[in-house]
Amino acid sequence: MRNGNVEHTQKSITYIQNNLDNNNISLSDIWPQIKFLLADGISLIPVRDKDHGDKKAKSPCMVSWKPQQTERMTEAELWEAMNQYDTTAIGVVCGEISGRLELIDIDSKYKPGIEALLIKDIEKLYPEIFPKIRIHATPSGGRHIIYRIEDHDVEGNLKLAGRYATDDEVKDQLKAGKKRLSKTINFLETRGEGGYFLYPPSLGYSVVQDVPIPLITWEERCGLINLCRSYDEVIKVAPTPQPTKSQNDYYTTNPFEDFNNTCDPIKLMEEYGWKYLKDNARFIWFTRPGKDNGVSASWNHEKRVFFIFTSSTDLNNERGYNPATLLAEFGFAGDKKKAFRYLVDKGYGQIKPRVERAIIAKAINEKKSGPANLSTEAKESIKAGIERSNVVHPFGEFxxxxxxxxxxxxxxxxxxxxxxxxxxxxxxxxxxxxxxxxxxxxxxxxxxxxxxxxxxxxxxxxxxxxxxxxxxxxxxxxxxxxxxxxxxxDMKCILADKASVAYKCYTNCILAISADGVKQLGYEWLKGQDLFVFDSQIQQREYFFDQPSSDLYKTYLTNATRYTDHVKNCLGYLAHKKKVKDRAYLIILTEEVPNIKDGGGSGKNVFTGSLSWTTTVHEVDGAIVKTDEKMLQSWNGQNIFVMSDLRKNFYWPMLKNPVSDNMTIKKLYKDESSIPFELSPKFVASTNFSYDISDGGLKRRARPIEFTPFYTKNGGV
Structure with a gap:
């Protein structure tokens, strides 16, 4: 007969409520209702309808009613007991014995108005459940919400929501002789396994929503329970993440506090898959990920605290959580350090003014924007400072x-x-x-x-x-x-000769010389090519492209060297910067005269000096040349290294490696360094003496130019 037709029974309850004083109700008046409840599988017990000695009204008449938690009294047993105890009040035993019956007790005497708020929220959040639930009114203005659970055992009595006791309430406990004072007063509880409640019309209890006791799912029941829990004012908040001491000294309001004070609760929850459900002036309710409906969490506007009611997370559903704690749990697996860095990057935290001033100076110096949680004024100061510094100190201040x-x-x-x-x-x-x-x-x-x-x-x-x-x-x-x-x-950024092009740099231009002719380039061309030239590559004179040429140099070469193809090849080799190992030569300037005493004044020095008009030259006195790491000590990157007037006993084989391989250089007061072959100079040696190169490797690389006695006989060049 469970959830069956209750029309006759409810009419009798309504008649009793409207027409009879509770003191004049007889057992016969309420017996039809009792018979119905028994038939509906509900376990009933007689309850005192008035004080009896030290026994208060509403208390069970029997010394122990524990047996009725597992075995229902028969109609006859109940009639006899109620006659014996002279009572017309009945209590409904909750739990398995009554078909998994549970009740939510809304006690408005401890929280005036809570019954209206909660009933309204149930209707708003659970419109499909609200019409089905049976609701009774208590004599103090509270409400009982009654239902059965379809697919789960009933829990014991639960405290769902409460508040802190007032000073007067604590004093009343002392007057009553209580030794263990309660600091909290509960206004929302359940009556479940091991609990009972009074059923109308007992002691002024009445029916508000007159429907059969519904059968709801465990999920629906948990939604109602979670909604009730969201009204709890006794909030045990999980520990708030704390910054380190050094971080704390950095802020007036640290990023955790700032986030707790300002975060959008809906945005936070939705970011991690929770769904907004409903809200009112006090709460926002959410549904957990993977679920379409129902209260799984709440946000308390006043306390700025979340309550997580679902057991599907690792969070404690008996504690409140501030936004920073939830962020760390949801987003960073509880890692508060990562959460802290995330909040800083998102702009949370108010930095102390003295710290911010130091950050501004450092940010301008380093050309950085600084942390994202700087104040707007600080960010503007940094921007303006960087713009100013970019002009005055483009690389920061050292x-x-x-x-x-x-x-x-x-x-x-x-x-x-x-x-x-x-x-x-x-x-x-x-x-x-x-x-x-x-x-x-x-x-x-x-x-x-x-x-x-x-x-x-x-x-x-x-x-x-x-x-x-x-x-x-x-x-x-x-x-x-x-x-x-x-x-x-990076030598790739240095202008270098190619196999088919030689570049000659002058103070006013660059010449690109190839088989196709000569092209004049400005130094701005280098910028377009993202290239540079060494100052040692630049001939310290201007070149005028349209200046008439002279045969004077050709005449000199003809007189001094006969200007043979061999001489032309040597000049071309020296004028071209590019070096290739299999074409590395030693140019040797010597004289045709058989007797050294007849030599001198043949024009060798003019030859080497005139090379500086087509390339860069460094010349050293052959008398002091050392063929070791100090050989290039005075060299500064010029294209040609000239050793003039080498002495008679000069050891020629020592030039083999410098001419054909990498070199080691030892500059004054500096460490030795290696000069790659491609960057080393081309070598010219001049001597007034005959020479004999016995080393085959060097001999193959020797390219002699013999100077005629023309200028010797004619008094010099």
């Missing part, structure tokens, strides 16, 4: 101004890189991005100091002088270290 001036080598090196300094084969070089010329810095220390001083550009003369002094003090012993940290020169 000095720090605290109690004094401090120079950081890492910042110095960064600035020097920006200014174009680099290391080339153990030598300090500097790119000029405007002229496209690379200069070799022989005096490394002074070159570095001068460039850094020029970079400072501070109007305050005292401060500027302090920085200058700090630069000199810092760099005096750090040149080698600085050079070692500068980038190595």
């Amino acid at each position: 000095w720090k101004i605290d109690d004094g001036i401090s120079i950081h080598l890492s910042d110095v090196i960064f600035v020097l890189k920006g200014l174009g300094f680099c290391d080339h084969l153990g030598r300090l070089c500097k790119f000029n991005f405007d002229t496209r010329i690379v200069s070799n810095c022989e005096d490394e220390l002074n070159n570095l100091i001068d460039s850094l001083r020029d970079y400072v550009k501070i109007e305050d003369s005292n401060l500027r002088d302090d920085i200058y002094n700090s630069i000199e003090e810092k760099l005096s012993t750090e040149v080698k270290y600085i050079r070692s940290r500068l980038p190595r020169m």
